[in-house]
Amino acid sequence: MYAVAIVPAAGRGERMGADKALLDLGGLTAIERVVRSCRAGGVDEVIVVRRDGAEALPAGLPARVVVVPSGGEMADSLRAAAALLPVDGATGADAVVVFPVDHALVEAETVAALLHALAGGAQVALPLFRDRPGHPIALRRRIFAGITAPNTVLRDLVRAAGAARVVPSANPWVHADLDRPEDLRAARCALAGQPWSPVAQMFRHRSHRSYRPDAVPTAQLERLVDAARHASTSSFIQAYAVVAVTDPARRGECARLCGGQRHIVEAPVFAAVCADLHKLATACTRHGQRLAADSFELFLQTTIDAVLLGQNLQLAAEAEGLGACMIGAARNHPGELARLLGLPPHCYVVFGMTIGVPADDPIPRGRMPLDGVLHLDHYRSELVDAVIEGADEGMRAWARRSNAERGGYNQKPLSETKGWADRMAESWGEHSSYLAARRTLRDELRRLGFGLE
């Protein structure tokens, strides 16, 4: 079967701010990756569609180029390329693979699987990731020829062909495209061999409290939460859930219930990280048992599970160039927040998390001397005074630097005389306003279905 790939790469890349075909993806440009995947996947010939005036493609690229006027749609690109397909007959193309350059991280094995499906009799084949179809799309030449009809788009051809053969793929990039800078950051991190040290990332952590309006693509959010939930989970209970709130009005409501924090409104995502025993309760019911919902131990287990997922989620987001801030104020009004998010019984928000492209650049806070945290063989309480003095001095040094270099922290100037200990005493002593805000927490948790006995 003679296969030709058509690679639409004629857009201006306005949202990306760069010509997508020429983006560097691990040492190869996006277009080189696509052409390489096509050839390695069994494609005989590649046609790349470029817009008039676009920069030249890398020299020696084994592909033909067809130029279209600027500003057209993908279907225009496909029509232009269709005119270049080898003529029907002995040397005619039997299969056409439409492989937009936006999906440059799709690998050769997907192309090979699609062509295999066509060779097996399918008229159209497309990859499926998490039940959602994506690109590239392979079509028999006869089906693809329909693109030459005016006002026809690729989707019409797929529909008209009837049931398309789906090829399951483990590669999220079949439906996540390279559209915005954050997609590019994610793509670069996702590339095999990309040097990324999770430990170095942990040292770079800072909470971000100001965000650009750019959305976090759903595919990226899915990938981050999917990765995050691979944290260890007590007895494999997986007793967590994440409600990702992207609707601005709902985020506003969440902010209202979380002390009016501005960054909840500003960030494109407010992820409510929930302890969730609802699935466990359902499992018990299905097997003739009642969930031990009164158990304090079970409450701790589900809470710990949620916390582990939450920390992983923050680290994963940071690894992909996003910023985040956990929101403990989600426990100010747990009942109301649960109702707003439609949580079932036995489910509460342990903390929220703002996620987005950061617009601030806070000085990292550092941490207290390690002697106060890591003890070898036995706890060394005799070091606590020195540790606290070190923490005080660290806090003052951070305040001085934040004031000098950033005009303060979270848009406010910082006291340079206060240390860590006096701040902690203010926040967590007997007159704590934080604790006052949570006075009803235990009763509210009980109403949400946690016995805490």
Ligand SMILES: Cc1cc2nc3c(=O)[nH]c(=O)nc-3n(C[C@H](O)[C@H](O)[C@H](O)COP(=O)(O)O)c2cc1C
């Ligand atoms: C469970 C939890 C809840 C938090 N809640 C809030 C919050 O409601 N609002 C906020 O601005 N920061 C919140 N933070 C962020 C902390 O203030 C921040 O992590 C801490 O000051 C250390 O700063 P850093 O994260 O920049 O290193 C929370 C952090 C955690 C772990």
